[in-house]
Amino acid sequence: MAVLPVIFILLLVSLSNGEYLQYPETDDEVQEIFRFWKIEHDKIYPNEQEESKSYRTFKDNIQYINELNTLYRGKTGFGINQFADLSPKEFQKKILMPKRQAPAFDSKRYVNIKASAPLPESYDWRDKNMVTSVKDQGSVGTCWAFSTVGNIEGQWALQGKSLSNFSVEQIVDCDGTEDVKLKKADCGVFGGWPFLAYEYVKRQGGLESWDDYAYCSGTGKCFTCPAQGYNKTLCGPPVEYCQKNESCEAKLDKSKFVPGLRVDDWQAVDQNETTIAHGLILLGPLSVALDASLLQFYKFGVYSPISCNPKLLDHAVLMVGFGVEKTLFGSKPYWMIKNSWGEKWGEKGYFKIKRGSGTCGINTQVTTAILAK
Numbered sequence: 001m002a003v004l005p006v007i008f009i010l011l012l013v014s015l016s017n018g019e020y021l022q023y024p025e026t027d028d029e030v031q032e033i034f035r036f037w038k039i040e041h042d043k044i045y046p047n048e049q050e051e052s053k054s055y056r057t058f059k060d061n062i063q064y065i066n067e068l069n070t071l072y073r074g075k076t077g078f079g080i081n082q083f084a085d086l087s088p089k090e091f092q093k094k095i096l097m098p099k100r101q102a103p104a105f106d107s108k109r110y111v112n113i114k115a116s117a118p119l120p121e122s123y124d125w126r127d128k129n130m131v132t133s134v135k136d137q138g139s140v141g142t143c144w145a146f147s148t149v150g151n152i153e154g155q156w157a158l159q160g161k162s163l164s165n166f167s168v169e170q171i172v173d174c175d176g177t178e179d180v181k182l183k184k185a186d187c188g189v190f191g192g193w194p195f196l197a198y199e200y201v202k203r204q205g206g207l208e209s210w211d212d213y214a215y216c217s218g219t220g221k222c223f224t225c226p227a228q229g230y231n232k233t234l235c236g237p238p239v240e241y242c243q244k245n246e247s248c249e250a251k252l253d254k255s256k257f258v259p260g261l262r263v264d265d266w267q268a269v270d271q272n273e274t275t276i277a278h279g280l281i282l283l284g285p286l287s288v289a290l291d292a293s294l295l296q297f298y299k300f301g302v303y304s305p306i307s308c309n310p311k312l313l314d315h316a317v318l319m320v321g322f323g324v325e326k327t328l329f330g331s332k333p334y335w336m337i338k339n340s341w342g343e344k345w346g347e348k349g350y351f352k353i354k355r356g357s358g359t360c361g362i363n364t365q366v367t368t369a370i371l372a373k
């Protein structure tokens with residue numbers, strides 16, 4: 001039998017109000033899609049029970065995606081990807097962080113941004129080579145470390161240094177920073193906060209490169225131990241099993257810190273999205289966070305879910321630009337966001353989210369590191 005890529009199985013439904021994607025839903029067809037999907041994503045299940053459980057979730061997800069595509073037609077497209085065997089609940093638990101409120105910082109943390117020129121219609125730091133390649137956090141909640149490192153990489157390149165990949169794993173392994181007053185802590189594979197991670201890098205005095213201290217905790221290649229200072233009250237119980245030889249104590253090598261790279265401090269940008277746009281141009285790619293509940297199957301378009309809670313953040317990402325999407329139905333201002341779910345996810349690893357109305361809290365936790373000159 002000829003091997004048909006999944007895309008040919010997908011139906012494009014055309015309506016007067018736009019085209020949208022629908023997957024077939026009969027068992028035969030879904031089984032066929034599942035078969036190709038397993039090959040594409042190297043999915044191997046330990047036994048038949050696991051496989052049929054995953055298949056049932058996959059089938060439910062296909063129905064769910066079809067519903068989303070109907071509901072959001074003309075706006076946002078959804079489709080199967082590496083997360084198609086996780087129910088939305090499992091996705092929330094494994095990949096996203098526990099939902100939590102954004103802390104408000106002391107007023108002196110906020111940068112005073114004065115707009116000197118009108119905003120351009122669009123802006124993108126990728127055009128200026130200030131953004132490294134899209135990474136993949138794998139199956140754990142380490143987005144916060146990717147968001148932090150993405151910001152630091154941009155700040156470094158903005159100093160005229162050559163753009164390069166810095167270590168995310170170092171932060172995951174070594175950063176157990178907590179803020180007792182704000183009741184927030186960095187919890188390794190169970191989530192954390194970029195503003196606390198800047199504090200860690202500042203205290204530690206440097207960061208290794210991605211190549212010297214490679215990412216492994218989400219890829220099943222290592223089982224890292226909780227960082228020093230890991231707060232069980234705020235983070236929950238630590239991982240039950242860990243490899244001492246894969247911990248920060250065993251791996252951190254200060255002689256390999258990127259020469260000259262030091263975090264002096266960090267600052268925040270207030271919630272006004274006009275201010276954030278000026279801030280982005282002035283400061284570089286910014287660390288942001290959002291409620292990402294519905295982002296699991298995002299494929300393209302401007303993300304603007306009906307139900308999401310701007311006060312309950314569960315995912316940290318990197319804001320790299322903004323623009324306006326023009327469609328038959330009008331124009332939609334958006335933020336361009338770098339995610340850490342691999343290049344195959346979304347729009348080559350990126351997504352667009354509605355700009356100007358505090359969508360999913362994207363404007364509530366905007367921060368950047370300040371590097372030593």
Ligand SMILES: *[C@@H]1O[C@H](CO)[C@@H](O)[C@H](O)[C@H]1NC(C)=O
Nearest residue numbers: 131132133134163164165210
């Ligand atoms: C970062 O790592 C990726 C993947 O290994 C590589 O393709 C890229 O060239 C590296 N550098 C930058 C600046 O993205």
Ligand SMILES: *[C@@H]1O[C@H](CO)[C@@H](O)[C@H](O)[C@H]1NC(C)=O
Nearest residue numbers: 178180183184231232233234
């Ligand atoms: C952990 O966090 C709790 C709650 O904020 C705090 O009361 C406690 O002192 C922290 N524990 C340690 C060991 O820092």
Ligand SMILES: *[C@@H]1O[C@H](CO)[C@@H](O)[C@H](O)[C@H]1NC(C)=O
Nearest residue numbers: 222243244245246247250251
């Ligand atoms: C840690 O030990 C395991 C098992 O002995 C080994 O497979 C792994 O490569 C070691 N990791 C490092 C960083 O040495």
Ligand SMILES: *[C@@H]1O[C@H](CO)[C@@H](O)[C@H](O)[C@H]1NC(C)=O
Nearest residue numbers: 113115271272273274275276
């Ligand atoms: C955001 O800031 C802009 C420019 O400073 C101002 O014109 C606008 O009224 C502010 N929006 C809100 C919602 O405060």
